[in-house]
Amino acid sequence: xxxxxxxxxxxxxxxxxxxxxxxxxxxxxxxxxxxxxxxxxxxxxxxxxxxxxxxxxxxxxxx
Amino acid sequence: xxxxxxxxxxxxxxxxxxxxxxxxxxxxxxxxxxxxxxxxxxxxxxxxxxxxxxxxxxxxxxxxxxxxxxxxxxxxxxxxxxxxxxxxxxxxxxxxxxxxxxxxxxxxxxxxxxxxxxxxxxxxxxxxxxxxxxxxxxxxxxxxxxxxxxxxxxxxxxxxxxxxxxxxxxxxxxxxxxxxxxxxxxxxxxxxxxxxxxxxxxxxxxxxxxxxxxxxxxxxxxxxxxxxxxxxxxxxxxxxxxxxxxxxxxxxxxxxxxxxxxxxxxxxxxxxxxxxxxxxxxxxxxxxxxxxxxxxxxxxxxxxxxxxxxxxxxxxxxxxxxxxxxxxxxxxxxxxxxxxxxxxxxxxxxxxxxxxxxxxxxxxxxxxxxxxxxxxxxxxxxxxxxxxxxxxxxxxxxxxxxxxxxxxxxxxxxx
Numbered sequence: 001x002x003x004x005x006x007x008x009x010x011x012x013x014x015x016x017x018x019x020x021x022x023x024x025x026x027x028x029x030x031x032x033x034x035x036x037x038x039x040x041x042x043x044x045x046x047x048x049x050x051x052x053x054x055x056x057x058x059x060x061x062x063x
Numbered sequence: 064x065x066x067x068x069x070x071x072x073x074x075x076x077x078x079x080x081x082x083x084x085x086x087x088x089x090x091x092x093x094x095x096x097x098x099x100x101x102x103x104x105x106x107x108x109x110x111x112x113x114x115x116x117x118x119x120x121x122x123x124x125x126x127x128x129x130x131x132x133x134x135x136x137x138x139x140x141x142x143x144x145x146x147x148x149x150x151x152x153x154x155x156x157x158x159x160x161x162x163x164x165x166x167x168x169x170x171x172x173x174x175x176x177x178x179x180x181x182x183x184x185x186x187x188x189x190x191x192x193x194x195x196x197x198x199x200x201x202x203x204x205x206x207x208x209x210x211x212x213x214x215x216x217x218x219x220x221x222x223x224x225x226x227x228x229x230x231x232x233x234x235x236x237x238x239x240x241x242x243x244x245x246x247x248x249x250x251x252x253x254x255x256x257x258x259x260x261x262x263x264x265x266x267x268x269x270x271x272x273x274x275x276x277x278x279x280x281x282x283x284x285x286x287x288x289x290x291x292x293x294x295x296x297x298x299x300x301x302x303x304x305x306x307x308x309x310x311x312x313x314x315x316x317x318x319x320x321x322x323x324x325x326x327x328x329x330x331x332x333x334x335x336x337x338x339x340x341x342x343x344x345x346x347x348x349x350x351x352x353x354x355x356x357x358x359x360x361x362x363x364x365x366x367x368x369x370x371x372x373x374x375x376x377x378x379x380x381x382x383x384x385x386x387x388x389x390x391x392x393x394x395x396x397x398x399x400x401x402x403x404x405x406x407x408x409x410x411x412x413x414x415x416x417x418x419x420x421x422x423x424x425x426x427x428x429x430x431x432x433x434x435x436x437x438x439x440x441x442x443x444x445x446x447x448x449x450x451x452x453x454x455x456x457x458x459x460x461x462x463x464x465x466x467x468x469x470x471x472x473x474x475x476x477x478x
Contacts, residue, residue: 001401004405004413004415007402007405028220033384035400035402036384036400037388042388
């Protein structure tokens with residue numbers, strides 16, 4: 001399960017890479033949902049942006 | 064094993080071009096469309112104990128709130144009030160404005176719906192203005208029967224930073240935008256030859272939420288907020304009433320009423336412990352009643368708090384993913400995780416699932432009632448205390464009472 005430190009790193013990463021883009025809100029929403037699904041041990045479907053999938057992969061606990 | 068689906072709610076998106084979203088409502092959380100209520104009780108309480116705006120009824124603590132803001136919040140609130148005031152004033156007299164053309168003589172519901180989305184509202188619904196909810200001070204102000212309910216989503220990223228000054232920018236900034244959009248929508252309605260009265264979200268004529276529920280735009284959450292299928296509680300609400308011919312929407316059962324009892328993350332995470340876990344019947348409606356006296360001081364002191372909004376899974380993830388997950392897994396999406404439940408409070412630190420801050424008892428000692436009621440209460444304490452008030456204290460009391468009476472009351476403010 002994502003702990004606070006994992007979450008801080010993931011969201012800092014997202015903000016520094018996409019915080020100034022028009023996509024930020026959409027990506028942030030998706031990131032929150034992707035984390036929730038990961039924490040619930042469920043797969044991410046094709047509708048998730050690859051940016052979000054990579055973020056979760058990079059910062060996931062024990063990853 | 065997936066749960067059995069009782070029904071599927073189909074709603075348009077937040078823009079005209081968006082696809083329809085389909086929300087499954089599991090059999091175990093299916094309830095009634097809208098909210099369980101006893102009509103005769105709602106009518107009785109409305110008639111015998113009409114509601115009043117908190118801007119009057121709770122004026123003492125509203126004024127006190129400014130004394131516990133951080134300097135940054137104080138400064139921003141002053142700027143907001145100044146920027147917003149002209150629009151709130153303009154809204155107050157919109158009911159007097161006559162249309163300049165003859166009525167087109169047809170139902171203009173769809174014209175208004177399209178225009179609402181064009182203006183940027185994320186959802187719009189139509190219902191009869193329910194005068195039973197009108198504030199005592201506003202009952203005569205409301206002129207027209209058709210109610211157009213408009214919801215404006217506030218910024219997602221800023222909202223997730225709650226409680227913070229940044230989130231307050233989203234909160235109050237959304238009101239500023241919404242007031243302008245409502246005035247524009249009212250102009251649009253008048254161009255069809257009908258009257259349009261703007262009920263500003265900063266000078267409410269009533270609690271708007273019951274009418275949004277009646278218009279099928281969501282259901283009342285355990286956190287006391289409208290849970291919209293599109294943005295959960297992350298929206299600011301306003302109403303425009305009109306004499307234009309409209310087709311009213313119907314209330315919807317999104318499963319929220321029972322789902323909230325399965326979730327209760329807002330009640331568990333409320334720093335002030337202000338949300339009741341059990342539903343009660345209040346003024347003819349079944350709801351999780353909020354305890355104002357616990358909520359208010361924490362909300363005022365900690366940048367608007369609103370942890371109950373932040374930790375609502377429907378706000379955070381959207382209603383469809385949450386209801387999909389409930390059907391497929393029988394779990395509340397995000398419950399028990401740091402991602403959903405974690406929050407930080409200034410000077411208190413971070414609180415993960417199962418952790419809550421503690422507060423000094425003095426935080427909850429604040430003025431109650433109207434300003435004159437509070438003044439009388441303080442003076443009564445002096446009368447009862449030993450030798451009674453001094454001549455100077457009595458004189459000061461009378462001076463302050465005169466000032467309060469001369470100033471009068473205002474309905475303007477955030478509800």
